[in-house]
Amino acid sequence: MKVSLNWLKQYVPFDILPAELADRLTMAGLEVEAVTDRFEYLNAVVVGKITDVRPHPDADKLRLCTVDTGDQTLCVVCGAPNAKAGIKVPCALSGAVLPEGLTVRKSTIRGESSEGMLCSEAELELGPDRSGLMVLNDDLTAGSPLNIALNLSDTVFEIGLTPNRPDCLSFIGIAREVATMVNQPVTLPEIKLAETADRIENHTSVTISDPELCPRYAARLVTDITVAPSPFWLQDRLLSIGLNPINNIVDITNFVMMETGQPLHAFDFDHLAENRIMVRTAKENESFTTLDGKERRLTDDTLMICDGEKPVAVAGVMGGLNSEIEETTTRVLLESAYFNPISIRKTAKRLALNSDASHRFERGVDPEGTINAVNRAAQLLSEIGNGTLVGGIIDEYPRPFSVSSIVLGITKTNQYLGTDLSQTEIADYLESVEFKVEIKDKDTLLVLPPTFRVDVSRPEDLMEEVARLWGYNNIKTTFPKISGVTNLPNQSIKTKDRIKDLMAGYGFSESITYSFMGKDACDRLNLPEDDPRRQMLDILNPISEDQSVMRTSLVPGLLDAMHRNLSHQVRNLKIFELGKIFISNGQAKQPSETEMLAGLWTGTRHDMTWHGKPVPCDFYDLKGVLEDFFLNFGMERISFSKMEDDRCAYTQAGHTAKILLDGQPIGLIGEAAPAVLNNFNIKQPAFIFEINVNRFLSNLPETKMFVPIPKFPFTDRDITLIVDNPVQAGDILDKVKLFDEKLMEDIRILDVYSGPPIPAGKKSISLRVVYRSFAETLSDQQVNLVHQQLTDRIIQEFNATLPV
Numbered sequence: 001m002k003v004s005l006n007w008l009k010q011y012v013p014f015d016i017l018p019a020e021l022a023d024r025l026t027m028a029g030l031e032v033e034a035v036t037d038r039f040e041y042l043n044a045v046v047v048g049k050i051t052d053v054r055p056h057p058d059a060d061k062l063r064l065c066t067v068d069t070g071d072q073t074l075c076v077v078c079g080a081p082n083a084k085a086g087i088k089v090p091c092a093l094s095g096a097v098l099p100e101g102l103t104v105r106k107s108t109i110r111g112e113s114s115e116g117m118l119c120s121e122a123e124l125e126l127g128p129d130r131s132g133l134m135v136l137n138d139d140l141t142a143g144s145p146l147n148i149a150l151n152l153s154d155t156v157f158e159i160g161l162t163p164n165r166p167d168c169l170s171f172i173g174i175a176r177e178v179a180t181m182v183n184q185p186v187t188l189p190e191i192k193l194a195e196t197a198d199r200i201e202n203h204t205s206v207t208i209s210d211p212e213l214c215p216r217y218a219a220r221l222v223t224d225i226t227v228a229p230s231p232f233w234l235q236d237r238l239l240s241i242g243l244n245p246i247n248n249i250v251d252i253t254n255f256v257m258m259e260t261g262q263p264l265h266a267f268d269f270d271h272l273a274e275n276r277i278m279v280r281t282a283k284e285n286e287s288f289t290t291l292d293g294k295e296r297r298l299t300d301d302t303l304m305i306c307d308g309e310k311p312v313a314v315a316g317v318m319g320g321l322n323s324e325i326e327e328t329t330t331r332v333l334l335e336s337a338y339f340n341p342i343s344i345r346k347t348a349k350r351l352a353l354n355s356d357a358s359h360r361f362e363r364g365v366d367p368e369g370t371i372n373a374v375n376r377a378a379q380l381l382s383e384i385g386n387g388t389l390v391g392g393i394i395d396e397y398p399r400p401f402s403v404s405s406i407v408l409g410i411t412k413t414n415q416y417l418g419t420d421l422s423q424t425e426i427a428d429y430l431e432s433v434e435f436k437v438e439i440k441d442k443d444t445l446l447v448l449p450p451t452f453r454v455d456v457s458r459p460e461d462l463m464e465e466v467a468r469l470w471g472y473n474n475i476k477t478t479f480p481k482i483s484g485v486t487n488l489p490n491q492s493i494k495t496k497d498r499i500k501d502l503m504a505g506y507g508f509s510e511s512i513t514y515s516f517m518g519k520d521a522c523d524r525l526n527l528p529e530d531d532p533r534r535q536m537l538d539i540l541n542p543i544s545e546d547q548s549v550m551r552t553s554l555v556p557g558l559l560d561a562m563h564r565n566l567s568h569q570v571r572n573l574k575i576f577e578l579g580k581i582f583i584s585n586g587q588a589k590q591p592s593e594t595e596m597l598a599g600l601w602t603g604t605r606h607d608m609t610w611h612g613k614p615v616p617c618d619f620y621d622l623k624g625v626l627e628d629f630f631l632n633f634g635m636e637r638i639s640f641s642k643m644e645d646d647r648c649a650y651t652q653a654g655h656t657a658k659i660l661l662d663g664q665p666i667g668l669i670g671e672a673a674p675a676v677l678n679n680f681n682i683k684q685p686a687f688i689f690e691i692n693v694n695r696f697l698s699n700l701p702e703t704k705m706f707v708p709i710p711k712f713p714f715t716d717r718d719i720t721l722i723v724d725n726p727v728q729a730g731d732i733l734d735k736v737k738l739f740d741e742k743l744m745e746d747i748r749i750l751d752v753y754s755g756p757p758i759p760a761g762k763k764s765i766s767l768r769v770v771y772r773s774f775a776e777t778l779s780d781q782q783v784n785l786v787h788q789q790l791t792d793r794i795i796q797e798f799n800a801t802l803p804v
Helices: 018-027 040-044 171-182 232-240 248-260 341-351 356-361 370-384 410-417 423-432 459-470 491-505 555-567 619-632 674-679 693-698 729-738 780-798
Strands: 002-004 031-037 045-056 059-068 073-078 088-093 107-109 112-114 116-118 155-160 195-199 206-208 216-223 264-268 277-281 287-289 295-297 303-306 311-314 332-338 388-391 394-396 406-409 436-441 444-448 573-583 592-602 638-642 651-661 664-672 687-692 715-724 744-753 762-771
Touching (some): 002 232, 045 073, 059 116, 073 112, 073 116, 171 248, 206 216, 264 370, 277 332, 303 341, 341 356, 410 459, 423 436, 491 619, 491 693, 555 573, 555 592, 555 687, 592 619, 592 693, 619 638, 619 664, 638 729, 651 687, 664 693, 729 744, 729 762, 729 780, 762 780
Antiparallel strands (some): 031 155, 045 059, 045 088, 088 116, 264 332, 277 303, 436 444, 573 592, 592 687, 638 651, 651 664
């Protein structure tokens, strides 16, 4: 919102400096973002005295003027008919930028040098005359900048208004704020209407078919109008805030909108079929051409202004090409209405059509200001356009606007604001901005907001008014009382932080994705129809189709991240995410939330270096990460077991393991299924794990057992067994640990092999067993005896044989 101080002073007198006023407005909640002098461009235009005029040797209509600019004498080529020696005129020096965008340069015109430009008042936007040079008073000093010589100054504020202050989208609205600062009344323009005896009802009518979207519509009729350029004062007002003058009718509607905040529209009355107005919603896919010449396709909830046959304007947004004001227009119907703000905002957004009118309507205009605005415009049309105002006004008001009183507690207000204001002080502040205040009791006020303050509806809004009017900078800084007693950090948060640190230590980068996913994510993961993760919760207003439901798995986000990295030629990737998934319990209920940890590894086992060849990562690399991960948390009861083939959805059958805690599944690990990778447009193997963090956290050991550092050395022995293919190496390890052999410290897998010379249906598993005593150094005889007993038990338990 641009505000010219010269224009603003027409409504409230003040003499405070612009810098101080800008600071006061900002502290009152109307942030002044920029302060400029409208006539700053006249610094490069000086008073020049023409000392000599002679004909141009090569042009009949041009003359060569010698101009004294105080400190130098310039030769200027000029075509103005009134250029003569002895007069003083504006002279734009080289480098000056004029309002119409022209930059003055030294140039050669028809072979003669021209070192500046002599200007008319229209070229400087100081008047309407373009017929000749602007002749200045003879008592002005040659060389003086024109803005100083003519005492021209108009400070323009650019105010960044928040959406809740539509009342300040007008000069009268800003004047109300300034009036409270300088303790002066607001002077509103006097409206005197010279109406004919004829009545508007004899010429037109207004019908509102949807009062919910258009609660009020007022109209006045002006005839015998002459369309012409606006007088200079009106053009100057509009130019001061960056609006271009068009003609007297359009300029008046723009002027009144900027003055009062009420958008108006002027229809060529002779272009309205049946000379009447109907306010209705559009038909689905109805076509309409707006004033900018673009054809728009409308929906059935778009509010339209129509005549007896067709739409003539998009209500509150923009008029139509079929009823615009033309040079031949003689009868004008003025519209002043109040439209539903939500409807206007939806329409403007849908049509991508933002106008000064829609900007105000969608924030909310004063429903009681429609009559005053249309009368003001009718008065100016009668005076400036030499029109005849038809008597009477049409005011269709099917849904009268009502304002409810708000109960404001004095004690509560002071408590909220940290102030100590009296009831009288609070009442005075509110009354200064036209709120009606009634004292209910010694601690309560009944406050009735004015209709132009559509943002005030509750006690907190009134408290905000009191705070800004008293002055935010007057509110003392206070600090909250902080107890010396502190709570221990949440163990769950500490554990999650540790999980992230560990994963980062394994070389994984944390991925943080949206908590949403596409509805097709479960299909892309090939989840069975009865999988609980297909119970998705729809987002009411999704950002896009790819984020239309709450996620039920972290895996789609990781696979999408992998796809993006591959498209950027990043082929080695280790990522993880710790976050919640959401299983729907119905659209009207809160979903079940589960904390999950998921990771993905693709590419090589190690980063490429000069001393080694790249080796692709595999299942066991990721399994090793998880084994060390659980070991770091002291969870020795974790095991891995082959996942049944029919349970493998997005992982490959035969390459997937369940992660078990005390025999109960808490996650899975495996190679991503090729079909799933293809669904995500991925052409590189990937290995994935998922862990239910909720179950993981609930089973963390509460204490850690101290084990002394061994004093005696260990010794190890290897075992190679031939077993049936279905036997899992992990099952052998788990079983051996249950033997509770006191001298056995550890057992690990060395190798698994199948193929010749191993018989068909069999495989070879090699194990390494570590033995140690905490009491003595073991002899070979002791170790061999224990090792033989252990081997015999394994052979018996798993029906194994030793290789020949």
